[in-house]
Amino acid sequence: MAIFLTADSRIIVQGITGSEGRKHGARMIAAGSNVVGGTNPRKAGQTVELSGRTVPVFGTVADAMASTGADVSVVFVPPAGTKDAVVEAIDAGIPLAIVITEGIPVHDTATFWAYACAAGNATRIVGPNCPGVASPSKSNAGIIPADITTEGRIGLVSKSGTLTYQMMYELRDIGFSTAVGIGGDPIIGTTHIDCLQAFQDDPETDAIVMIGEIGGDAEERAAAFIEKSVSKPVVAYVAGFTAPEGKTMGHAGAIISGSAGTAQAKKEALEKVGVRVGRTPSGTAQLVREIMRPS
Amino acid sequence: MDLFEYQAKELFAEHGVPIPRGQVAYTAQQAGEIAAGYAAEARAAGKGDPKPLVVIKAQVKTGGRGKAGGVKLADTPEEAEQKAARILGMDIKGHTVHSVLVAQDTDIAAEYYLSFLVDRAERSYLAMCSVAGGVEIEEVARTKPHALARILIDPLAGVTAMQAEEIVRAGGLPAEAQAGAAELAERLWAVFDQADATLVEVNPLVYTGDGRVIALDAKVTLDDNAAYRQQFDRFPDPGADDPLEERAKAKHLNYVKLDGAVGIIGNGAGLVMSTLDVVAYAGEEFGGIRPANFLDIGGGASAEVMANGLEIVLSDTDVRSVLVNVFGGITSCDAVANGIVSAIGLLADRGEPVRHPIVVRLDGNNAAAGRRILSDAALPTVEQVATMDDAARRAAELAAAAPARDPGAGQRGSTRGA
Numbered sequence: 001m002a003i004f005l006t007a008d009s010r011i012i013v014q015g016i017t018g019s020e021g022r023k024h025g026a027r028m029i030a031a032g033s034n035v036v037g038g039t040n041p042r043k044a045g046q047t048v049e050l051s052g053r054t055v056p057v058f059g060t061v062a063d064a065m066a067s068t069g070a071d072v073s074v075v076f077v078p079p080a081g082t083k084d085a086v087v088e089a090i091d092a093g094i095p096l097a098i099v100i101t102e103g104i105p106v107h108d109t110a111t112f113w114a115y116a117c118a119a120g121n122a123t124r125i126v127g128p129n130c131p132g133v134a135s136p137s138k139s140n141a142g143i144i145p146a147d148i149t150t151e152g153r154i155g156l157v158s159k160s161g162t163l164t165y166q167m168m169y170e171l172r173d174i175g176f177s178t179a180v181g182i183g184g185d186p187i188i189g190t191t192h193i194d195c196l197q198a199f200q201d202d203p204e205t206d207a208i209v210m211i212g213e214i215g216g217d218a219e220e221r222a223a224a225f226i227e228k229s230v231s232k233p234v235v236a237y238v239a240g241f242t243a244p245e246g247k248t249m250g251h252a253g254a255i256i257s258g259s260a261g262t263a264q265a266k267k268e269a270l271e272k273v274g275v276r277v278g279r280t281p282s283g284t285a286q287l288v289r290e291i292m293r294p295s
Numbered sequence: 296m297d298l299f300e301y302q303a304k305e306l307f308a309e310h311g312v313p314i315p316r317g318q319v320a321y322t323a324q325q326a327g328e329i330a331a332g333y334a335a336e337a338r339a340a341g342k343g344d345p346k347p348l349v350v351i352k353a354q355v356k357t358g359g360r361g362k363a364g365g366v367k368l369a370d371t372p373e374e375a376e377q378k379a380a381r382i383l384g385m386d387i388k389g390h391t392v393h394s395v396l397v398a399q400d401t402d403i404a405a406e407y408y409l410s411f412l413v414d415r416a417e418r419s420y421l422a423m424c425s426v427a428g429g430v431e432i433e434e435v436a437r438t439k440p441h442a443l444a445r446i447l448i449d450p451l452a453g454v455t456a457m458q459a460e461e462i463v464r465a466g467g468l469p470a471e472a473q474a475g476a477a478e479l480a481e482r483l484w485a486v487f488d489q490a491d492a493t494l495v496e497v498n499p500l501v502y503t504g505d506g507r508v509i510a511l512d513a514k515v516t517l518d519d520n521a522a523y524r525q526q527f528d529r530f531p532d533p534g535a536d537d538p539l540e541e542r543a544k545a546k547h548l549n550y551v552k553l554d555g556a557v558g559i560i561g562n563g564a565g566l567v568m569s570t571l572d573v574v575a576y577a578g579e580e581f582g583g584i585r586p587a588n589f590l591d592i593g594g595g596a597s598a599e600v601m602a603n604g605l606e607i608v609l610s611d612t613d614v615r616s617v618l619v620n621v622f623g624g625i626t627s628c629d630a631v632a633n634g635i636v637s638a639i640g641l642l643a644d645r646g647e648p649v650r651h652p653i654v655v656r657l658d659g660n661n662a663a664a665g666r667r668i669l670s671d672a673a674l675p676t677v678e679q680v681a682t683m684d685d686a687a688r689r690a691a692e693l694a695a696a697a698p699a700r701d702p703g704a705g706q707r708g709s710t711r712g713a
Contacts (some may be wrong), residue, residue, distance in 0.1 A: 160565020
């Protein structure tokens with residue numbers, strides 16, 4: 001069953017006529033995902049050709065859901081329009097909205113997150129500024145390359161896109177139930193903790209890999225959650241030991257402020273609750289290997 | 296983006312947050328003139344010679360100015376000029392003072408604390424208020440947590456007049472200051488809300504001898520992602536960035552200068568951060584070799600972006616080897632390889648041939664094609680290594696073995712710290 005995405009997931013792309021929406025819509029279809037439509041308020045009624053499939057364009061998420069039974073939206077709408085796009089998805093009541101867009105003002109994210117909460121959290125939001133969710137051999141919603149790994153029983157949750165890919169590739173012989181890129185912005189919808197809970201409850205996941213990076217205290221809070229609520233083995237990796245204070249390292253949320261948000265503090269918090277923390281991506285993969293394939 | 300105090304106060308003033316009168320000065324003479332203006336006004340108003348006349352405050356984007364001697368009182372315009380002369384050019388925690396704020400002195404009866412910020416954990420906004428102001432708020436949070444009120448703000452509703460009153464009451468402000476503080480809090484919220492701030496902080500918030508509540512200090516952090524809908528370029532910070540960072544920014548490259556010898560180029564913030572760490576670990580074996588920079592060429596990077604990145608990294612005179620670490624997800628490794636080849640050609644054509652070894656690790660999307668392009672090009676400075684760990688080790692080893700650049704070659708490079 002994996003988490004968040006299944007083989008039956010019906011995906012729409014918000015912003016399907018834009019260059020990113022088109023490119024990744026085509027890649028999702030090529031990966032075997034069931035992309036059933038897309039939206040652009042100015043191009044309702046048109047179609048786009050993606051990877052040999054004719055995909056209908058709707059004016060709104062609600063229309064797309066009514067016509068196609070879509071239950072997942074992947075949002076590629078540019079930053080200035082992202083907040084409205086997500087609010088529209090929430091209003092339509094789509095169960096899962098994955099926001100790929102990078103560079104969204106944090107006030108906009110705070111607003112659409114508050115809006116989702118006020119609407120009873122009927123819509124799970126992943127992202128923004130994230131690579132999406134991939135359940136290999138089942139469905140792939142976002143921009144995670146489909147051909148770098150295989151289906152298996154590791155669950156992965158990560159703030160970073162390329163580190164997600166790196167880890168999926170390193171452990172391609174063991175394989176993944178689901179990989180979730182939650183994004184590196186200061187405010188995100190789905191958190192490490194949400195994913196840990198979902199993997200804990202997922203009968204197809206045996207072990208969990210958690211990838212964090214400097215900034216905030218999400219990893220520390222995840223550690224507290226693991227101690228209390230996760231019985232499956234967890235292996236972690238934290239990036240940014242060499243990052244200087246006060247400099248944003250690529251992700252808007254990846255910044256050490258004073259003594260807060262350091263990689264060392266995160267590693268210590270995780271190790272204290274029994275999580276094994278790798279020193280490098282390959283070292284982390286090795287720790288997972290020892291759990292999944294004990295010699 | 297952090298603002299200087301004087302810039303933050305400009306923003307405050309635009310939204311009606313009361314602040315002491317003041318002006319920014321870039322020279323001691325200007326500081327003296329501003330003080331003389333205030334002295335003349337006071338005399339004209341029949342208020343004699345106020346003592347102290349002004350406070351001179353170093354404008355640096357770091358805390359602890361007072362302790363470092365960056366805040367001084369002056370009784371006369373002459374004294375203001377002298378004190379400004381002493382503060383300008385000072386180094387405070389690695390920040391050089393290029394300007395001072397010359398502000399009218401305030402009669403302080405009590406000091407409080409007030410801020411609005413983005414709360415990552417709650418995925419919302421937070422108001423913080425305390426009767427214990429004028430000291431580091433982290434200190435208050437640690438020693439007197441009950442004296443620091445934290446109130447969540449609903450991003451959909453914002454701060455109403457009633458909630459502003461609740462905030463200052465919860466902070467324990469005395470009855471006589473509450474009305475003024477609540478009004479200020481409402482206006483401060485407008486700054487946070489309308490300027491796309493991630494932090495607005497007033498410490499101290501001051502209750503004056505004549506019963507007013509004003510923002511004596513101001514700290515504002517703005518959200519870079521909102522630059523497209525704000526006018527952030529009206530808050531300049533000349534000389535803040537390293538010259539290489541300036542050049543990289545102009546080419547839309549995500550580059551941070553660090554202090555080591557291995558130039559780093561990778562794709563994706565997390566992978567690049569991880570690469571820095573792995574290079575630093577590997578470098579421990581070679582006498583403490585460290586990464587020279589963070590450079591994320593992003594997803595789907597073209598050959599041109601790769602060429603621009605390589606050019607920036609190679610023009611850092613501290614660099615003695617370069618590590619290109621790419622995991623092709625969206626990025627295609629053949630484009631990266633083409634970028635490396637064309638960048639090296641471009642630099643050679645300019646008479647700046649690449650002499651430093653470049654270690655390349657390509658994996659993922661089109662990796663085989665990328666590796667073949669590099670092998671076929673047979674560039675003497677480029678060496679391919681199969682794994683991230685081995686590539687980091689090799690780059691550190693090569694940096695340790697390389698002689699430091701001769702001084703004459705350093706003219707176009709970084710002048711960090713100079």
